[in-house]
Amino acid sequence: MLNFSTYGQTYEQLENTIKKISQLSLIEDSLSDFIVLLEKVEYPKGHILIKAGRVERSVYFIEKGIARAYLDKDDKEITFWFGSESDILLSYNSFFVSQPGYESIELLEDSVLYKISNDILQNLYNNNLQLANWGRKLVESELIKTEERFISRQFKTAAERYKDFINSQPAILQRVQLRHIASYLGISQVTLSRIRADIR
Amino acid sequence: MLNFSTYGQTYEQLENTIKKISQLSLIEDSLSDFIVLLEKVEYPKGHILIKAGRVERSVYFIEKGIARAYLDKDDKEITFWFGSESDILLSYNSFFVSQPGYESIELLEDSVLYKISNDILQNLYNNNLQLANWGRKLVESELIKTEERFISRQFKTAAERYKDFINSQPAILQRVQLRHIASYLGISQVTLSRIRADIR
DNA sequence: CATCAAATTTTACAAATGTTAAAAAATGAA
């Protein structure tokens, strides 16, 4: 549970932080019930928050930091997701259906997160209509984002995808190694270098 | 609303059909409430069920038939989804957030569908905890499927993706033109022909 | 500042995929 005094925050400060994350302002009436169930956690750069092959029982809200989800293919790592401030972080397939996940998630900066277990969340969902609908909307918005990325992969060239990326997530470009961005865009690092050279 | 006598079905027959679709057996207690709100619709092959640029107010459950979602890119159509018996059919971004959708959905065979409007569904979600959680789980399972397709696009070769496709959806291969399958796999029809020739 | 290690870019060549056009095969209506 959150220990407010430990972090020197008032409840109001915390509430403002949490509201920014994942449309939590939508559940105004239930917000305080929700907040007290969160656990604040901090990890250093390089920490592997979620490990492939395990069943993940927690979802995280990112207050500060950047994370990448990746999976191991042969001797390479394939990065397929970045998350930063105000994003939620979880292994979809592991968290939703309690199966071992295929992905790992690494923190790329020292990070501050709020954590809630699946057991607690399921209990909320089964007893609070407002939160159940908030959870549904949260997943709906993740689904739209994932589908849009999927489609753009299908009909845009590597150069177009890179330009989209620097327009939509310029901060990530500054904070993440280019080899991860190349992997995220589905191209080799050499191709990414060529695209960057052409743009210059 | 469903008019049972029109279609010569008993309620029990209809319930069995509906249960097969989209894990609706999960909402045993609310199932009959849900079923009476469905409207059965039938359309011929070639019908455009959902048109890009419109706000879509309905979701469909496919009882019989095949559909493809596509978008127009320059003078080409990009197919990015197939649905058949037991799948749900909707424009994610249009239905979930009431925006004009970017995709069209065409029926590739004469089809039988059950339809429910977003207004009715939202009303159910806001008044029935069991249905709200069923809706959340439905979206969660769509999200897992979409993410898996996204990732496989990123690290599998065109040949691997084709083999995955014929293993996981052999029936679709028999029922859909190869040009649509090539588009779905993100490759040209020429490349698909080459892959098929190599396998033979 | 000098040095080392890691990250990124560049080069050279190979492999995969795309484009266009044409040929072949399959489909479906009369």
Add this chain to the structure above:
DNA sequence: TTCATTTTTTAACATTTGTAAAATTTGATG
């Protein structure tokens, strides 16, 4: 069946992207 149309495959060539290795740049540290 025949014929016309559509779909699929093949061929030839162009372009994109990948791999491996070398060169360069960047960043951290003494």
